[in-house]
Amino acid sequence: MGHTTYSYGKTLLKIENVSLEYDGRPVLSGVSAEVKDILVPGRIQGQVVGILGPSGCGKTTLFRIIAGLMKPTSGLVTVNESGTPVRAGEVGVVAQTYPLFEHRTVLGNLMLAAGRKEKDSQVAKDKVMAYLREFGLEDKFNLYPAQLSGGQRQRCAILQQILCSEHFLLMDEPFSGLDLIMLEKTCELIAKVANMDELNTIIVVTHDVTAACSVADQLWLMGHGRGEDGETGPGSRIVKQHNLIDRDLCWEPGIITTAHFTDFVREVKEEFRSL
Amino acid sequence: MNHAVAVFSPNAVLNKTAVRILVATQVVLVLLLWIFSPFVLLPKPTEVLGALGDLWEQGLGAELITSFLLNIQAIAVATVLSLLLAYATVMPFFRPIVALLSKLRFLSLVGLTFFFTLMARSGHELKLSLLVFSVSVFFVTGMADVIESVPKEMFDLARTLRMGEWRVVWEVIVLGQISKVFDVLRQNAAIGWMMLTMVEGIVRSEGGVGTVLLDQNHHFRLSAVFAIQLTILLLGLFQDYSIGLAKNMLCPWAVLTLERK
Numbered sequence: 001m002g003h004t005t006y007s008y009g010k011t012l013l014k015i016e017n018v019s020l021e022y023d024g025r026p027v028l029s030g031v032s033a034e035v036k037d038i039l040v041p042g043r044i045q046g047q048v049v050g051i052l053g054p055s056g057c058g059k060t061t062l063f064r065i066i067a068g069l070m071k072p073t074s075g076l077v078t079v080n081e082s083g084t085p086v087r088a089g090e091v092g093v094v095a096q097t098y099p100l101f102e103h104r105t106v107l108g109n110l111m112l113a114a115g116r117k118e119k120d121s122q123v124a125k126d127k128v129m130a131y132l133r134e135f136g137l138e139d140k141f142n143l144y145p146a147q148l149s150g151g152q153r154q155r156c157a158i159l160q161q162i163l164c165s166e167h168f169l170l171m172d173e174p175f176s177g178l179d180l181i182m183l184e185k186t187c188e189l190i191a192k193v194a195n196m197d198e199l200n201t202i203i204v205v206t207h208d209v210t211a212a213c214s215v216a217d218q219l220w221l222m223g224h225g226r227g228e229d230g231e232t233g234p235g236s237r238i239v240k241q242h243n244l245i246d247r248d249l250c251w252e253p254g255i256i257t258t259a260h261f262t263d264f265v266r267e268v269k270e271e272f273r274s275l
Numbered sequence: 276m277n278h279a280v281a282v283f284s285p286n287a288v289l290n291k292t293a294v295r296i297l298v299a300t301q302v303v304l305v306l307l308l309w310i311f312s313p314f315v316l317l318p319k320p321t322e323v324l325g326a327l328g329d330l331w332e333q334g335l336g337a338e339l340i341t342s343f344l345l346n347i348q349a350i351a352v353a354t355v356l357s358l359l360l361a362y363a364t365v366m367p368f369f370r371p372i373v374a375l376l377s378k379l380r381f382l383s384l385v386g387l388t389f390f391f392t393l394m395a396r397s398g399h400e401l402k403l404s405l406l407v408f409s410v411s412v413f414f415v416t417g418m419a420d421v422i423e424s425v426p427k428e429m430f431d432l433a434r435t436l437r438m439g440e441w442r443v444v445w446e447v448i449v450l451g452q453i454s455k456v457f458d459v460l461r462q463n464a465a466i467g468w469m470m471l472t473m474v475e476g477i478v479r480s481e482g483g484v485g486t487v488l489l490d491q492n493h494h495f496r497l498s499a500v501f502a503i504q505l506t507i508l509l510l511g512l513f514q515d516y517s518i519g520l521a522k523n524m525l526c527p528w529a530v531l532t533l534e535r536k
Contacts, residue, residue: 069431089437099432102528103450112446116437146531164436 004251009037011081012047012201013168018065018075019235020058027058028065028072029235033220035201038245045251046194047201050212052268053222054275058236059205060172062222066203067093067170079168089116091168092161096176098153100145106132106156107141113163131159151182158193167199174204175211187215209272213265214256217244221268223275239275242268318498323505326498335487335506342475342484343510345399346467349406353467354460357411361418365444373419380412384470388477398480405477409470410463417459421452454529457522461515468511 013035020028038045053059064070066077068086077086100109114124132138135155174186194202206212219242244250255261281287363369395401433443475485491499
């Protein structure tokens with residue numbers, strides 16, 4: 001298996017010691033992590049981070065903080081080396097149910113997003129139509145969200161966020177309830193979106209270990225963690241990080257069928273149980 | 276599935292022809308029950324139709340127009356007021372005020388007539404204000420519930436699209452819930468007709484179908500009472516159908532996911 005040459009560029013997203021208390025109860029305790037631009041000579045390479053953790057460990061809370069939809073009790077999330085706290089809209093969010101404005105057509109939903117960045121409506125429309133063609137939705141532009149299939153709705157929700165955000169896309173449980181074929185298609189879609197721009201960064205929040213390993217270039221394992229006494233900590237944090245590039249576990253077609261990948265998934269699952 | 280079985284099966288969906296047959300059968304059944312009812316005080320359909328003809332000759336049409344216009348006017352004012360108040364609940368300042376207004380629906384109109392009389396400049400204004408009040412307290416309750424039940428993810432969606440909070444309100448609450456306004460309107464327009472007869476009974480200066488109804492009731496002319504009730508029911512059904520039609524035309528997305536369209 002060939003080792004891909006890569007290096008890290010600038011920091012794209014930084015989570016610094018983020019803690020959150022809810023009704024006096026610690027939910028997150030000192031979450032720290034960062035995403036750097038992955039530079040691969042000769043190609044555009046986006047970033048995909050998988051956040052894994054058991055149900056109720058605060059993944060969605062962290063997700064909302066990264067998206068700027070919620071303020072942490074302490075700590076900071078910054079994007080693009082700005083040094084200022086992330087604001088809603090800088091990071092695209094694709095929720096688990098793929099919400100769209102039901103009263104607008106596909107084109108209406110996407111124009112709403114495109115119009116936030118592009119004031120010339122014809123330019124915005126051309127951009128939207130180009131994306132619709134790229135994502136195989138060009139003949140659905142006039143439909144309402146309720147008329148779309150699950151996969152079409154997912155693509156539309158992703159497109160809406162891409163059109164508006166600054167290279168960042170958070171996806172909450174994108175693999176939940178999908179059959180094998182849809183799951184593969186979703187992984188392909190994530191890779192496709194990530195590699196549309198060098199700075200594109202997709203953070204996938206999930207508890208599907210195999211799917212996360214197959215799509216991500218780094219994994220963040222979230223949980224309460226255990227001290228030396230075996231007791232769990234008060235709030236969740238990122239307990240462990242895996243760099244899948246260094247382990248030759250990404251960007252290779254058919255990697256998920258290898259024993260190497262299966263072993264890694266088994267290893268992560270073991271870690272998952274102790275989170 | 277056999278239609279006879281289907282009509283008694285939970286969540287069964289019938290085709291349009293089957294629905295028509297079902298409705299026609301039930302209407303015929305009700306008519307038969309009415310015609311052959313053993314209650315002697317219950318006027319027969321022929322008596323009701325006869326009374327309706329007499330009432331029509333005595334000017335029921337004009338009274339109906341008076342009532343219909345008053346009701347439409349009251350519903351229009353109540354809708355605007357209630358929507359403004361319900362939308363205002365996006366601001367914390369207005370939430371207790373709207374909650375208090377909503378609780379006023381437990382009060383009787385009769386007990387409030389005196390206060391409204393002091394404020395109104397004419398009989399028409401008094402009737403209108405009483406109707407607007409009685410419809411608004413229900414309308415604002417329904418709309419405030421609609422607004423409160425908007426899921427958080429819709430607000431999140433709007434915010435991730437870089438909308439300011441007023442734009443969020445416009446997109447998520449005003450436009451996003453517009454189809455539900457028609458549903459609430461349908462309920463409250465019907466409440467308007469219920470209240471109308473009461474209000475026209477309290478203020479008789481302009482006449483109206485409520486005044487006629489109370490007069491006929493007072494003289495125990497049950498055929499005429501039934502005739503008026505039947506007329507109000509038909510007008511109400513027309514009004515209900517019109518609102519439903521307007522909803523389907525203006526909010527076509529609202530029925531796409533319904534099992535029983």
